[in-house]
Amino acid sequence: xxxxxxxxxxxxxxxxxxxxxxxxxxxxxxxxxxxxxxxxxxxxxxxxxxxxxxxxxxxxxxxxxxxxxxxxxxxxxxxxxxxxxxxxxxxxx
Numbered sequence: 451x452x453x454x455x456x457x458x459x460x461x462x463x464x465x466x467x468x469x470x471x472x473x474x475x476x477x478x479x480x481x482x483x484x485x486x487x488x489x490x491x492x493x494x495x496x497x498x499x500x501x502x503x504x505x506x507x508x509x510x511x512x513x514x515x516x517x518x519x520x521x522x523x524x525x526x527x528x529x530x531x532x533x534x535x536x537x538x539x540x541x542x543x
Contacts, residue, residue: 495521 469477499507499517507513512520 492521 496517499512504514
C-alpha cells in the first residue's frame, strides 16, 4: 500500500508575516511572566482580604464569599452604575 503525504507550503507573504523563532520565544516568555504576575496579584489580594473581619469587609462592600471572585475580576462590573457611568467627564466647553 502506498502512503501519500500532503503538505501545505506557505506563500512568501505568509512566511514573511510569521514571527521568527526569537520573537515567538520572547512572546512565550512574556506571556508566562504576565500569568505569574496575575497569579501573584490574585494570591496577595485573597490573602489581604481574608484577614479582614466581616464588618470591615461589609464596610468596603464585600461579603466573605465574594473575596475570590473580587480577586479574579477586581471590581469590574460589580455595580450596575459602573456600566452606565463614564470613567471620566469631558469638559462641556
